[in-house]
Amino acid sequence: MEEIIRSRFNESKEINRLILENDDTINKIQKFAESIIESYQNGGKLFIAGNGGSAADSQHITAELVSRFYKERKALPAESLNVNTSNLTAIANDYDFSAVFSRQLEANAKEGDVFLGISTSGNSKNILNALKISKKLNIYTLGLTGKDGGEMANLCDNIIMIPSCNTPRIQEYHITIGHIICELIESSLFPN
Numbered sequence: 351m352e353e354i355i356r357s358r359f360n361e362s363k364e365i366n367r368l369i370l371e372n373d374d375t376i377n378k379i380q381k382f383a384e385s386i387i388e389s390y391q392n393g394g395k396l397f398i399a400g401n402g403g404s405a406a407d408s409q410h411i412t413a414e415l416v417s418r419f420y421k422e423r424k425a426l427p428a429e430s431l432n433v434n435t436s437n438l439t440a441i442a443n444d445y446d447f448s449a450v451f452s453r454q455l456e457a458n459a460k461e462g463d464v465f466l467g468i469s470t471s472g473n474s475k476n477i478l479n480a481l482k483i484s485k486k487l488n489i490y491t492l493g494l495t496g497k498d499g500g501e502m503a504n505l506c507d508n509i510i511m512i513p514s515c516n517t518p519r520i521q522e523y524h525i526t527i528g529h530i531i532c533e534l535i536e537s538s539l540f541p542n
Contacts, residue, residue: 358518358519361514361516361519362519362522365512365513365514365519365523368513369512369513369523372513375510378508378509378510379527379530379531379534380534381508382466382492382508382510382527382531383530383531383535383538385464385490385492385507385508386464386492386531386535387534387535387538387539389462389463389464389490390426390427390535390539391539392462393462394427394460394462394463394464395427395429395459395463395464396415396426396427396428396429396463396464396465396466397428397429397431397454397455397458397459397463397464397465397466397489398411398412398428398429398430398431398465398466398468399430399431399432399451399465399466399467399468399476399477399480400432400467400468400469400474400477401432401469401474401477403517403521404468404469404470404474404521404524405430405432407468407494407521407524407525407528408430408431408432408468409430409432409433410528411428411430411466411525411528411531412428412429412430414528414529414532415427415428415532415535416428418536419529419536420533420536420537421536421537421540423536423539423540424540426535426539429458431450431451431454431455431480432450432451434454437450437453437454438450441453441454447476448475448476448478448479449476449479450476451467451476451477451479451480452476452479452480452482452483455480455483455484455489456483456487459484459487459489460487460489461487461488461489462488463487463490464489464490464491464492465480465481465484465489465490465491465492466491466492466493466494467480467481467491467492467493467494467502467506468493468495468524469493469494469495469500469502470495470496470517470520470521470524471495471496471500472493472495472496472498472499472500472501472502472503472511473500473501473502477493477502478501478502478505481502481505481506482505485505490507490508491505491507492506492507492508492509493505493506493508493509493510494509494510494512494524494527494528495509495510495511495512495520496511496512496514496515496517496520497511497512497513497514497515498511499511510527512524
């Protein structure tokens with residue numbers, strides 16, 4: 351047991367080192383926050399989606415923005431596309447599960463909004479379709495994924511690829527980055 355525990359912390363430590371040594375990743379995190387801030391300043395909204403653990407991350411990040419992170423402040427418009435079970439089941443039943451996020455974006459998103467797709471593999475069909483419809487709607491696209499970015503790498507305006515193939519480690523860094531982005535947004539929009 352101890353060996354597994356130490357191994358997991360060492361894996362995390364190595365990913366942390368790789369991220370901190372990569373100025374490109376640090377710059378991308380800053381640009382993630384800046385794109386969302388700009389959208390908010392222009393009356394836009396953030397849409398987020400993922401599957402499984404990434405769905406939980408989507409809801410978590412959304413809650414930090416709509417409720418609050420560190421500061422008492424005005425609520426920020428963010429929506430997790432994986433929470434409305436009526437939408438999800440109707441779209442999956444009438445069309446296909448690969449359309450559950452793209453259909454909601456088509457109905458609710460507008461030019462100037464931002465879509466954040468989260469997929470550890472970068473190959474989730476419903477995330478890929480959401481990115482494709484976002485391009486058609488002129489919505490800025492962000493991606494959080496793993497090692498090589500999968501198919502998402504070619505569809506996102508800005509993508510952060512965690513340097514790992516290990517799903518739990520990737521997810522741990524996705525939520526860390528999500529928290530950092532929430533803090534950057536909040537401190538920028540509400541400096542006092």
